[in-house]
Amino acid sequence: MTARAVILGCSGRSLLAEEAAFFRDVQPWGFILFKRNIGSPEEVRALTADLRATVGREDAPILIDQEGGRVQRMGPPHWPAYPAGRRYGGLNGSAVTMARLGARLMAHDLASVGINVDCAPVLDVPVAGAHDVIGDRAYGTMPDTVAEIGRAVAEGLMAGGVLPVMKHIPGHGRAGCDSHKGLPVVEASRADLNAHDFRPFRALADLPLAMSAHVVYAELDPSRPATQSRIVIEDVIRGLIGFDGLLMTDDLSMHALDGAFRTRAEAAFAAGIDVALHCNGDMAEMHGVLEGTPALAGVALRRAEAALSRLPSDAGDFDVREARARFEAALSVAA
Template sequence: MTCRALILGCSGTHLTAGEAAFFRDVRPWGFILFKRNIGSPDAVRALTASLRETVGRADAPILIDQEGGRVQRMGPPHWPKYPAGARFGRLNGSARAMAWLGARLMAHDLAAVGINVDCAPMLDVPVEGTHDIIGDRAYAQDADSVAEIGRAVAEGLMAGGVLPVIKHIPGHGRATSDSHFHLPVVDADRASLEATDFRPFRALADMPLAMSAHVVYPHLDPKRPATLSRIVIDDIIRGAIGFDGLLMSDDLSMKALKGAYRRRSEQAFAAGIDVVLHCNGLMRQMRGVVAGAPVLDGEPLRRAEAALARLTENAESFDVAEARSRFEAGLSVAA
């Protein structure tokens, strides 16, 4: 069944009649949920089932940002609160094992309500004096530790039947502004970026999905953010980093990008993005994004199918109660 190269959001905890009709007509590849979409576990299960019904695909990707800390769309009272990424970096010898376990538990929570993709791990490497949009979301301050913990998170998610999305490729850690509101510019030369920022992404280039950064790197492309830059996507993401999985944009509704939504969509695809993401569920904006989006075919379709094929690659059952107890005990040693 054909679909469009889109991941779209919806407005609330259930689909409106207008949204259902729109999604049936548009047939996006996938959907994304935010806190506004999260009710009880039963309500989330009903919503994910409704979304998949509109496109007629039982394995349609349904994404969420579930990192822990500040970025956790599903939380108390129905789901546990998970720590920010930096907590794992302080665990020293047990960082990798605990990051895997936390991600495996998150995957259990997500899969139980029909969510099969998590926009994690975040592989950005922060530097002194940058914007706190990354802050304690970062696993560590050095690239090798970020890569090691990030791989543990990715593998923990996949062990629970949830696909990871590495973000924000090729690196958001040096940004001095928040791309939700402004277009960040990272004025580091390529050698510096290669030595630090690109390293975790290169180490996890075998992952199925990645999310682009709305960041300008003047020493790579002086005019366009990575999401809209053929130079960055071809030379850096596909070339130097070696990522051949499905490349999705960050949210096209973020204020880092300017102009009409159709144009944003067209520019992203022209640059080499495989699938565009629009998150806020505003119908007027979504119509513009849809107007600039092609049917998913060719290499993007191959990458999408390869990603979904990994959904059951490592999924396995485990003792949830025992794992939660072990996770809480392990975290207690962190500062």
């Protein structure tokens, strides 16, 4: 069956019969897990297998937000706690090496339970006075530092068989409010955005996947957030930044967006988004999103296939115990 251009969540640690039937019927391209879905490793492994069984695709993408720090869906007691992105930026000479190693360890954790996509690295560059929704999730406050460490995180994930999703393109670092709760409006000039906010994304434009920002850039398109702005997607993300990978929305259930869920999805696809993301597992909302979601076809299908083709068939030998000891020792010395 043809996949639909959507990534969906589910309600708990195991699939409800209603959810399984729904996913078999609508054939989402992929799925996303949150903390509500995370139990023991055995439970997560069973859930990812069951999700893939509903769509009949062994390589169906299953996403998670596993950055470290505040944004870590899998953690103690079953998995280690990882540092926030800012911690890597403070490691000076070993920042890139440890960021890559930390991401490689995360990839091992994720791949071992069937998760093959991580919504990281965060390439947003915070500025003074911005809301702290990004805050210590950022690798630094200078674009080149963010790009360098972000590249290392992406490489570490891919080395472990997990695809990275760079976010939140074209940049959430200036936002004055949390887009989970409201719609940020950024007043910076195009020149300032290009020189600062866009730079990490341009440096990593070869990555396979990116997530859009629910942010209005007033000088670019004063009436629509990037997720629903053809101007931002065509002129900036595809043009100025040069990203030709698969572009997914941030979560369509966030309060930065308004209107019916069908309308939210339709506006995103009309703007040039490839795949819609809906995270909370609410069945009524998912039905609405699906009403505005097309089949995955054309250039979006090409981008999706290209992304999945970059999953390595063999992550190679990796001494997890030695790597984790080395990682923890480096963080301990830095502390």
